[in-house]
Amino acid sequence: MVAEVTFSPIAYIQSCYPERFGIPRQAGLVASAYADIVFEATEENKLALRGIEEFSHVWVIFVFHGQSYGDFKPLVRPPRLGGNKSVGVYATRSPNRPNAIGMSAVKLFGVIEKKRTLRLQVQGGDFLDGTPVIDIKPYVPYADAIESAQAAWAVEQSSLLSVSWSDEAEAVLIDCVEPGAKKLRCLIEETLAQDPRPGYERGKDGREGQRWHMQVSNYSVFWTVEKGVAKVIKLAWVER
Amino acid sequence: MVAEVTFSPIAYIQSCYPERFGIPRQAGLVASAYADIVFEATEENKLALRGIEEFSHVWVIFVFHGQSYGDFKPLVRPPRLGGNKSVGVYATRSPNRPNAIGMSAVKLFGVIEKKRTLRLQVQGGDFLDGTPVIDIKPYVPYADAIESAQAAWAVEQSSLLSVSWSDEAEAVLIDCVEPGAKKLRCLIEETLAQDPRPGYERGKDGREGQRWHMQVSNYSVFWTVEKGVAKVIKLAWVER
Numbered sequence: 001m002v003a004e005v006t007f008s009p010i011a012y013i014q015s016c017y018p019e020r021f022g023i024p025r026q027a028g029l030v031a032s033a034y035a036d037i038v039f040e041a042t043e044e045n046k047l048a049l050r051g052i053e054e055f056s057h058v059w060v061i062f063v064f065h066g067q068s069y070g071d072f073k074p075l076v077r078p079p080r081l082g083g084n085k086s087v088g089v090y091a092t093r094s095p096n097r098p099n100a101i102g103m104s105a106v107k108l109f110g111v112i113e114k115k116r117t118l119r120l121q122v123q124g125g126d127f128l129d130g131t132p133v134i135d136i137k138p139y140v141p142y143a144d145a146i147e148s149a150q151a152a153w154a155v156e157q158s159s160l161l162s163v164s165w166s167d168e169a170e171a172v173l174i175d176c177v178e179p180g181a182k183k184l185r186c187l188i189e190e191t192l193a194q195d196p197r198p199g200y201e202r203g204k205d206g207r208e209g210q211r212w213h214m215q216v217s218n219y220s221v222f223w224t225v226e227k228g229v230a231k232v233i234k235l236a237w238v239e240r
Numbered sequence: 241m242v243a244e245v246t247f248s249p250i251a252y253i254q255s256c257y258p259e260r261f262g263i264p265r266q267a268g269l270v271a272s273a274y275a276d277i278v279f280e281a282t283e284e285n286k287l288a289l290r291g292i293e294e295f296s297h298v299w300v301i302f303v304f305h306g307q308s309y310g311d312f313k314p315l316v317r318p319p320r321l322g323g324n325k326s327v328g329v330y331a332t333r334s335p336n337r338p339n340a341i342g343m344s345a346v347k348l349f350g351v352i353e354k355k356r357t358l359r360l361q362v363q364g365g366d367f368l369d370g371t372p373v374i375d376i377k378p379y380v381p382y383a384d385a386i387e388s389a390q391a392a393w394a395v396e397q398s399s400l401l402s403v404s405w406s407d408e409a410e411a412v413l414i415d416c417v418e419p420g421a422k423k424l425r426c427l428i429e430e431t432l433a434q435d436p437r438p439g440y441e442r443g444k445d446g447r448e449g450q451r452w453h454m455q456v457s458n459y460s461v462f463w464t465v466e467k468g469v470a471k472v473i474k475l476a477w478v479e480r
Binding site: 005006007010026027028029044045047048049050051052054055056057058061063074075086088090093097098099100103104132134135136137138139140141142144145146147148149150151152153 | 244246247248249250266267268285288290294296298301315326328329331332337339341344345376377378379380381383384385386387389390
């Protein structure tokens with residue numbers, strides 16, 4: 001019996017989400033969410049990644065970070081349940097768990113070498129920028145894709161909000177170059193459609209004048225919620 | 241950036257496989273493989289597991305053990321490729337990886353309390369008896385079940401071998417009480433059907449007289465392979 005186990009990160013994630021607020025609550029909800037899994041371009045890493053491009057999807061096993069550790073409580077209130085009902089932490093994917101391990105299946109686009117790094121380019125993740133990665137595994141459908149699985153309350157939810165844009169925000173979008181206006185629009189719309197507000201606010205219209213803020217890629221996004229529509233009122237480029 | 245992360249096991253696995261040899265190469269291949277995930281029956285663990293029974297399947301995140309650590313090499317030769325072709329370790333589920341983390345989706349039957357332990361009773365695992373568990377997460381189909389995923393060479397394979405029994409082995413089977421003759425027969429047949437022999441022997445007829453041995457539950461199983469049939473020649477109860 002081992003008392004504890006120690007792992008060293010094998011890579012780090014560069015993601016379009018520099019802050020926790022706004023990150024989708026599971027992988028796969030925001031298909032446009034892009035990230036690079038960044039390895040050092042050592043000979044060993046090159047060999048260890050050989051053949052991974054033959055898989056369309058990979059599992060990323062990571063360490064939740066950007067949170068205070070040791071604040072684990074056995075019960076959590078999932079946003080999906082409106083933030084009112086308590087369930088055990090092992091019945092959720094909450095980041096506040098005894099061992100802060102996350103796992104997400106993402107689409108793999110390819111592996112590129114760039115400035116002494118090897119980068120797995122993935123989409124559909126729910127990663128905070130800077131996340132340490134402790135393992136990568138191929139997604140093996142015959143073992144992992146259990147279509148018949150029943151998931152209690154954690155069932156698929158279509159978009160919660162539709163998204164509109166102010167003229168001011170539209171104008172910034174049109175000027176933007178990175179990652180491209182069309183991609184950025186998609187990414188922001190898909191992210192806001194999930195309604196990133198806290199559980200107790202979801203499904204409600206926003207209070208008048210209440211402005212929300214999140215960072216997506218190199219942009220600050222400000223929005224309001226009214227009658228089931230998230231309206232992007234302002235978009236501003238920020239240095240990261 | 242963190243240099244390393246340390247986790248403490250939250251539970252241990254009691255499984256029908258006391259030795260590495262013979263363990264199915266992925267979860268889900270041997271539906272009859274049973275295991276208990278054994279937690280201490282503390283108040284905290286009772287709360288942390290609340291509601292987990294609403295899920296039909298759970299992910300078990302575990303530490304590969306029963307192997308020498310530090311013998312990680314960047315290339316491995318998957319049995320599925322006949323043991324001849326090298327691929328990167330991250331393109332496989334091999335236990336010999338930089339961080340020896342395993343993850344398996346298993347069917348959850350229920351949670352019972354027994355002698356100061358809380359037991360998650362699961363089926364379909366690929367766990368060595370005594371495996372330390374570092375996390376349990378609900379299986380969430382909308383995020384985890386990616387039917388469209390393409391898996392290169394890791395595609396489903398129907399049973400490799402059919403299984404027959406010697407009269408002697410049949411007689412032992414009929415006498416057995418744990419976990420019941422029918423269940424034990426199923427478990428052994430499903431396990432042998434996967435052809436647990438090393439990659440370079442798979443798909444071949446066995447050498448004449450070559451006997452193989454594995455342990456399943458409380459039984460020693462001896463078999464031969466001939467013309468695509470694994471024949472159980474001897475079954476013997478052993479103290480564990």
